[in-house]
Amino acid sequence: MDELIPWLRLSLVNGLGPRGQIQLLRALGEPAAILAAPLDVLVQYVPRPLAVEIHANQQRDLPQLSAAIEWVKRTDCAILTLADDRYPKKLLDLPDAPPLLYAMGNLALLDRPAISIVGSRNASAQGIQNAEAFAQHLSLHAITIISGLASGIDAAAHRGGLANTGSSIAIVGTGLDRVYPATNRTLAHELANNGLILSELALGSPPKAEHFPRRNRMIAALGLGCLVVEAALGSGSLITARQAVELGREVFAIPGSIHSPLAKGCHHLIKNGAKLVESGADIFDELAAPLSLFSLPNLTKKPAHSEVVENHSNDPVLSKMGWDPINFDALIELTGLTSEALCAILLGLELEGQLSCLPGNRYQRLAGAVRS
Template identity: 65%
Template sequence: MTLDQDLQQWVRLSLVNGLGPRGWVGLLRALGEPAFILSAAEKALAELVSPSIATAICQMAECNLDAEFAQLANWLAQPHCQLLTLADAAYPKRLLDLPDPPPLLYAQGDLGLLTRPAVSVVGSRNATAQGIANAEQFAAFLAQQSVCVISGMASGIDAAAHRGGLSGAGSSIAVVGTGLDRVYPAANRALAHQLAAQGLLLSELALGSPPKAEHFPRRNRLIAALGAGCLVVEAALESGSLITARQAADLGREVFAIPGSIHSPVAKGCHRLIKQGAKLVEAGADILEELSGNLALDFSPQKTPNASPETPDEESPLLGLMGWDAVEFDWLVLQSGLTSEALCAILLGLELEGKVASLPGNRYQRLGIAK
């Protein structure tokens, strides 16, 4: 397989050092397609970009890129691998709301997901067990309602959101901060393969691009733009998830946040968002009710008739004693009056049932179930 001449010009322009998406879009608007930009005189280019970038464009126009083109052609020959340009009909229209939409998008998987109703889900890499459970449960609920779940394939909340999204018809899209021929973090390799097979992987970065720190803010703006709303599950006060939420709000997207314990560092970012106007949500239905018009969904919460309410406290008095904050094992021994051996046995049973999580420092936390 070889790249056609038009696509070669798009790729050639993408390799110009220092020419970011905003500058590239400005050149496209002023001069037209990439072939016209690459054939323009350096003096004319210098009126639109800095002199150094104008020089770099002229040098790139003459550069031998046969090896780069061959590598890309080999990648495109793999199943479900595609390269979208701003001029392609399949290019996601929601990204056009950005002041700097990526002129090129590398994609692997089902491009049809880009046209589905979507919600972005973001949060802490160092998530709690409850946060991971919430992310997966909220995402699964959304996907079951044919809403696509967008996230960034990081550890913690992102990975949980993708797992939940892949469990339903809405599926999931991962926007990554590397080239699509690389997986970061490496622990998510199996998840990346599943997303390529059942969902979609997206990147604006060229093949071979490593996981540099500056790549992830660029990735986050795409996550914010692709969803009709952005759900923050857990976030510390300095979390990048808060930046994604702000970008989403600036684009006119709704922002949602799940509250947590006042003592939890990863709840403080969510609480700040709620104070600033984000919608507090306790269930996936809260999101769909808010976005039903934007998502063009006929959504009405389904109620199960004659369902008996869950009564976890009655099933185990220990759960009522624990409350919802993390507690130390020794405190539970004192408060429950149980022996250490008996308490260990009960906690193990509750952990196997998914009602309790063990935490570092010999602590335990009761887990809720998002509806």
């Protein structure tokens, strides 16, 4: 426990950040040596105000330090530093690798092959279904699913990962004593019990906008590849994909309707070299070499080809819909049904999971699950 205290004190220096910590660690060695260094030494590596903060933090009474010391005593809670053998090696590819990580759950997941899945918070019903189905299929073959515990695609990916042996890791933009968004509290508890949650942020850290790009770089780094399910142009998911490319990771994207704003980001990625995926087999094919380095039972042979199971139906409404969103009035014209009859059929199809009701009185047909 005592060896953690200098790491925690250094991480709690206001304004220092991972890059500054890494620079000091390379120059001066252990955090204890950094905290004890004279000001005239520290100012050779950081601005004087930061040097004063570092010097002061050696003796300062820090509530977050006391909270961390008590927190790490709990079962399944850990604090990993760069000096810890359990620290995930893939994060070392980052130029600003977090010197310290808070972890809650199963640390063994850090040694397994993993895929990051990211996408829109305001995802479509089909996007949610695709994310969960792909995650579930990958997890079935012992691939751990990494995402960011956001609403939409992230939450669906975590649910899919937790459904099978690969499980799931959430990297969050708050302290681990908080859950954001609050609507994912139950999912967060399930991840803590059956998966893993990671954060570089101190306990008590709130969900600030600047925290999420920091989280995203870790999501990009920790996986062998990054799958983008739905993303608008200019979204954070595209930034995560770009970071994955910069780190030498494979990027995959699921195409969508040319009319959907949430498909434009994926189409942009595909135009710029991301691998278009329609099935889990597409991912396994691309990652065959790195996956061969793992000796997990489910990876001793290549999984069978997987595909999306379509909801084949003779229903006249489904046969007229196609796969793009369509509004109610257009469906009346196409089917020749009365408004009352069409409403009844649409409700039944929605309850069966064969279509989704979208904003603007529009409907979209849904594909089925990924299978192998």
